[in-house]
Amino acid sequence: MNRLGLSPRTMITTAPATEDVLVHGVAAVCDPLGGLYLPETGMLIVSDLHLEKGAAFARRGMMLPPYDTIATLNILAAVIARYDPKIVVSLGDNFHDRRGSEFLPADLRKMIADMARGRDWIWINGNHDPDGTTDLPGISTDELVYGGLVFRHEPSLISGKGEVAGHLHPSATVRRREKYVRRPCFATDGHRLLMPAFGVLAGGLDLNHTAMQGIFARETLVAHLLGRDRIYSVRYSNLMR
């Protein structure tokens, strides 16, 4: 399974090529499915699931396909199966709007319950869903400090040391010869790490966007792009700017 072929029929074929990184001295594994695994604490981080985005748009009269939640959860199930984590942290914007978890269809609710069985599950509140979740396993909180790192939805503007955050949906563009490719990415300068958006309809924002300014020390910034079956790590200076 990979993020580019979302079909539930697509099975995991080969072991993915992951990338090991250090964030503030803590070892972490970037997985091409979009999850970050911390082996020391057995934590799996995913961010910006934006579940029920289709339904959120439908409420406003745009009938996007109602399959985004199941597609995102299928990928989440695959990455959980891959690492069997002790703790799962969903780093905010778990649902696309405040009403998302309340109206979540029962079969999808059960899917999450099955995934959460036997492990801790932490919902970090995001700007799209600041009130936490309704009728789902796990606990909701604004921020988590654990294992030498701090987990929050929006990157803090004061100090980013040891911070793992989401919110910005980082993506990066590589241009070689006349071809250019844009992919979601993990972005880290060694001090802090930004998570790619995990939701299948979440989209991305380029690392060069003004919203990304001041987040990273660009000399040491590396983008870990989500490829088909592996992570491609490209130094910021080698990205297209």
Add this chain to the structure above:
Amino acid sequence: MDRIEPKSSGNQAVTLPRPFVKWFAEKGWAPRAHQLELLARAQSGENMLLIAPTGAGKTLAGFLPSLTDLVARGKIPPGSAFTGIHTLYISPLKALTVDIERNLMKPVTEMGLAVTVENRTGDTPQAKRQRQKLNPPDILLTTPEQVALLLANKEATRFFKDLKYVVLDELHSLVTSKRGHLLSLGLARLRKHAPDMQTIGLSATVADPLDLQRWLVPQGETPSPPAGLVHVTGGAAPDITILGTDSRIPWSGHVSTYAIPEVYKEIRRHKTTLIFVNTRFQAELLFQTLWTINEDNLPIALHHGSLDAGQRRKVEAAMADNKLRAVVATSTLDMGIDWGDIDLVVHVGAPKGASRLAQRIGRANHRMDEPSKAILVPANRFEVMECQAALDANYLGAQDTPPVGEGALDVLAQHVLGMACAEPFDPLELYDEITSASPYAGLTWEMYERIVDFVATGGYALRTYERYAKIRKMEDGRWRVSNPQIAQQYRMNLGTIVEAAELNVRLVKRNAKGTLGRGGMSLGKVEEYFLEQLVQGDTFLFAGKVLRFEGIRENECLVSNAFSLDPKIPAYAGGKFPLTTYLADQVRAMLADPDRRVALPDQVRDWLNIQLERSILPKQDELLIETFPRGKRFFLIAYCFEGRLAHQTLGMLLTRRLERAGARPLGFVATDYSLAIWGLNDLGAMIGDGSLSLSDLFDEDMLGDDLEAWLDESYMLKRTFRNCAVISGLIERRHPGKEKTGRQVTVSTDLIYDVLRSHEPDHVLLEATRRDAATGLLDIGRLGDMLGRIKGHITHRDLDRVSPLAVPIMLEIGKENVPGEAQDAVLQEAADELISEAMAP
């Protein structure tokens, strides 16, 4: 009353009211036979189609039935009951409605007729639009989008109840697009409001007039007889030549810069020259180059669709006042607008279609009896043949307009919502109404129901959106909109022209510290995807200037003056017309027939003669395949002459097949004329020893599974899907309270496509996308025809080196970017750089 008998065709006697007779007499004119025939037959109740060349007085002919009827009716006394509009004039261009208002008001004023004429477009102020609804003019000049808007209104019944005539200008160009589909549905609804209204279509020459004659009348179970036809032929034959040049004609490329000095000489020699090009990129480059040699400082201007509207209006006004010596223009100036005294049309690049050429040449000299003068400037050697073919075709009067085509489903979805916004609809009645429109005559009930379901809740198999439905079924079986916001959203998003996301281009200054200033002049719009390829400091040509890309701020692209002469040029993807089937056929015929090659310039003939020595020239129905080694690669060239889009699709499919056959293909490139594929294995030897069969390779079955598999990943299908998603109303361009456009798009249609395709591949919108792609970006229909035609007619030549005929396409290699392919290879390359950096000593 005086009576004027039409002189030529038709026996009908026709009555022209006195003011008309007097007016014609004062002008020293006589009404033309076709004008009177059209009038007589319209008066007797026929729907009519007038086909005439430019300069034949088409506009007046179209309005004569209305004007005479309005004169007979007389002025409506104040205090009378509400009177709706009498005549609706619909044109594809806003500019044309303004132009027609000017042209129509002249006789109306001179004759002192009590007739009110107004136009209504997207530019008309809100207050005037409101007033028009309360107090409609007799004649309303407008566009298809405005008609749809008026019809989706609750007041539509009242507004249109007195409608007598609908005049449709430039009908040939309207009917083949989605706008035409929308308009055909609008006509069907107009007939419901005014059952006796008559249509009058005005058109340039088309391949099949009967298509248009049917389009103008209701179809369905008991179709009306086709509209009557008045066909004006003749006019002086145009004086067309191919630019003679002493310079070397390039082997490939599209820019014709070699010919600029000669073009400049022609501009000097004529009063006003109109220079047509096929793409905005050509327009920019040509304009720029002309000015570098414009020693006499002749007023030469630029006109294309991306330029700021204010700029365009200025150019148009200057042209009308005969203040310009030349205008470089794209298709934005294609259609029947009368501006100034143009005495020469220069067509740069091949016209790609004989009809398009005839239309553009018609711009010169708007008097029918004098010949228009035109010069064709081919950009490369294949285009020389194409120009020659087009030239022959124009003399022969051959036509290659595209067929009307089946009505698009996304347009239908938009219309269904619009009809619900007007008033609740009965599904059976609406189905009958829709199938009375000729593009939708074949619409099945089952498909119609799927579309209604799509409009209501998205039409998904997983029915989770019932509670959010946009339209709902009432107890009496009729459908209504769920709430007034839906109608507001519909109005904001109506239309069938989907622009690529575009950003405004603003010229800013760098100050001494190197920071960018604010403000500055707005130059126009460029597509976002083009900007995505730019790095700060890159230079490109736009609005006739070389600009330096500075960055993107909010919704604007900031640029500064570059002072560089060697810009990185914008490669606008749109606007490249593919070669029409008819012209392609003519080019093949020319290659096959030595007698037809005599007319070609020496250097082109020499080139073909050397080809004959080294290889062969294919016969008209033959597909020539050449193979040869070059560098460390082996090449296969297929000379299909089916246009770039069909060749691109063929290239994608053939590389898949060659991969399976073990030929290790590496890439391909497509032009309008041929397709080149290269690989690591000796393709010629494989064909020679029978391990690769050409007839298997080119078998029609490639349009089955291979096509399906490729569509999974096709970038072009995603672009088609985006259009369908927007037109059908799945995605909004604008949302109430969030008017920002371009980058504010909240969800990517590519992502929606991936999700939908993997979870509901039979969804109606994917069906709509595939249908569009078959005729549009993928040109599968044309590819299928070709594969059928060449069956058993494939000739292979295994050569030891590149042939003369192959040179043009070999020069294109490396210039083409085929997005969506080999993406991970690019990432790999970038990642390797990091590795080598890390491993460096």
